Amino acid sequence: SVAPAAKPLPPALLGQVVMGQPAGTTVQLAPRPGQKTRSAKPVAAARSAAPAGTAAATAQSCTPADFGSRSGADLVSFIEGSTTDCVNTLFNVTGTDAGNIFKESKMLTVANAFQNLAGGYTGDNSTAILQLVLFLRAGWYVQSNNADAVGPYDAALTSANKAALDAFFGSAHWTDVNDNNGTVLNEVLVLTDSANLQGSYLGVYKQVLNSYNNSYNAFPKMLKSVNAVLSAPLWRGNWNSDFVNAVSADPSVGTTLGTFALNHKDLLGTANSYLDVNAGNDLGRMAGDGPAVETALKGQVKAVLDGAQITGTTGPLYVHTAFQANYYDGGQCSYYGTCNLPAKLTAAVLPNQLVCDNRTIQTEALSPADLAAVCASLRGEDTFFHNLVKDNGPIPGQYDKTITLAVFANQADYLTYSWAIFGNSTNNGGQTVMDPTDPNNQAVSVMYQKSWNDGFTGNVWNLNHEYTHYLDNIYDMKGNFSTEISVPDIWWIEGVAEYESYAYRGTTDTQAMSEAAKHTYKLSTVFQNTYGNSDSVRTYPWGYLAVRYMFEKHPADIYNMLGHFRTGDYQGGYAVYNNIGTGYDADFDAWLNACAGGACYAAGPTALFGQTVNGSTVTLADKSVQTGAGQITAWHWTFGDGSASDQQNPTHTYAAAGTYTVALTVTDNTGKTASTPASVTVTTGSGTGGGTLPTCTDPRTDALGQNCSRANLSATAGNLDYLYVYLPAGTSTLKITTSGGTGTAYLYYNDGTWASPSAYTASSTNSGTTQSITVTNPTAGYRYVSLYAQTDFSGVTVGTQF
Secondary structure, X not given: OEEEOOOOOOOOOOOEEOOOOOOOOEEOOOOOOOOOOOEOOOOOOOOOOOOOOOOOOOOOOOOHHHHHOOOHHHHHHHHHOOOHHHHHHHHHOOHHHHHHHHOHHHHHHHHHHHHHHHXXXXXXXXXXXXXXXXXXXXXXXXXXXXXXXHOOOOHHHHHXXXXXXXXXXXXXXXXXXXXXXXXXXXXXXXXXXXXXXHHHOHHHHHHHHHHOOXXXXXXXXXXXXXXXXXXXXXXXXXXXXXXXXHHHHOOHHHHHHHHHHHHOHHHOOOOOHHHHHHHHHHHHHHOOOOHHHHHHHHHHHHHHHHOOOOOOOOHHHHHHHHHHXXXXXXXXXXXXXXXXHHHHHHHHHOOEXXXXXXXXXXXXXXXXXXXHHHHHHHHHXXXXXXHHHOOOOOOOOOOOOOEEEEEEOOHHHHHHHHHHHHOOOOOOOOEEEEOOOOOOOOEEEEEEEOOOOOOOHHHEOOHHHHHHHHHHHHHOOOOOHHHHOOOOOHHHHHHHHHHHHHHHHOOOOHHHHHHHOOOOOOHHHHOOOOOOOOOHHHHOHHHHHHHHHHHHHOHHHHHHHHHHHOOOOHHHHHHHHHOOOOOOHHHHHHHHHHHHHHHOOOOEEEOOEEEEEEOOEEEEEEOOEEEOOOOEEEEEEEOOOOOEEOOOOOEEEOOOOEEEEEEEEEEEOOOOEEEEEEEEEEOOOOOOOOOOOOEOOOOOOOEOOOOEEEEEEXXXXXXXXXXXXXXXXXXXXEEEEEEOOEOOEEEEEEOOOOOEOOEOOEEEXXXXXXXXXXXXXXXXXXXXXXXXXXXXXXXXEEEEEO
């Protein structure tokens, strides 16, 4: 992908709560779905709990009008009788609905109702206190974005919220260590931030952090509560003058952060490492809150930095703490040892360098031979690009005549370091960051190596794709990134990068060939691609198909379009293909048939294979094709578990259940090679205990992943536990299973929104806790899973394999 050059921004915290987003929504280093709060069963007016084992009551109506038409006790009763899912929808209201629901008088009513329950808080949601808290959070969020519609909030509402929060934190059970309390506590802590009362609860935040110990690790909702302190008030409060004044008067909360970071380094490298990283992150930020705070905390900041190494398991703690301290307390950089932090990180993480003409390749782990091969690949791509687009040399006024290509050894290091060094986003497979209109800007393409052969030189994923973005910006697209995307031209920007990457390397885009056979999009639709309206499939393989078709069938239109783009006339360039309308659609559709049938295969070998899985064993069938002269003479398979085979049609048995990346590389009699990967999922393992999936390592405990599981899930009858999983492009099969524990937990899956018994695309509803759903050929993106408590269940494990 390509992005504008920008001053590096403070990074998103691991699990950071965003002000006002629905119920625990977090910002990650990659875009994620907003976190769902467990859906509570509708509660009757008397709020007596249903007997264990009974089915959930029928949910009451949930529309904006249901809330906007009520006031006083009627409104409170309706909120308490709603599910948390229902209340969460209120974060999205706007306009008249926003004003009707969240005017200050109604917020005061609900705040008072919260106070009435808070003093007698029972340590769970048996009184529906959570729904009231979520309503208040939604109100603060909606008002901040729709002030004209909602009207102002004044000191009376702030006081009412504070009175309710004081009552809650004065109750006997708010410190209980269990998931029932954690579910409520998490939202109450975030409410202190939503209501901008961060400065009033420094003592509460210190108590939460000081109370944390390893016993919390058995309770995911308690972990979320600890992280709520770190990622909401102690982060966002730094932009609230009341909070800054409170910290200046009593900086001990910063000392607590430092102590937490130093005392819990054992979390680093584990699934809960985000807690320690976020503590250091907040400490580094807080040190910039003025002279008094700096004086009190700079020793703590230095102690955290001195106790962490840039590389290894402590790397994330060092990077986040150093970045924040350097950004917000830069005057102390000599004391901290963080002056010119990007250069310091680069020297430690990207120590190897090769100057290749106007390109500087900085790498973590490429060998000298691989560096030379990457240089040769880029040199050859220059010539290929100019022959393809027929440019007239660099566009006048476009700078960035040199480029740095940074290559990390793996995705984990890319996620840890690249944002702090280069200021790029990391929710991608690489990114080119540049502003060719700025003579002082240095173009950078940031990438990482894959652990298996995907056909790129040195296993540098997207090497030629990202370099095409650089060339396109210098020779085809006048202006900066925001100017370039002022019209729908992503079909070209990403499509030409994909097309050049495959065409230059002489390999077949097998995903594009598979998409061609589906005929999902018309050419006229792809022409309107933007980053906002297109998922990864529409952006990349369909961009490839559109660009390839236009070069093969209508090259004059491309050159006409580029003639406009090169002068900065993006509306004129857009008109070239927009005015075609649907004129090429029928021919494009016929071309797709031929393409999928083999006409678009590259000359030489194309690696393809099928698979059959039986328990722990996969049988692989070579289906590779040779286009043109020659024949395939050699096969090499890697199975994703460290083993390999040179048989044409091997059988392989895995020691553990899970999903593995199998890659096939074929070689023809001229020595030309081609590679393709695919996911293989086995449901059992041959080794001792091999059927157990490892614990998912994502910091968010509601996040599943590849070949991993979440254990000890529980819910009471009628409730839902929500999870999600991100599927990369090319996923062939997703398998979701549940097992273990007691009770009956139904499994639901939805490919577009949070799954529930009323919103699912697949389900498994056996009696008990053993459920299974298999989804074939899912598209890339976030997918949603839930466990519905038909009866109380506990101790359940859910796993995903793909």
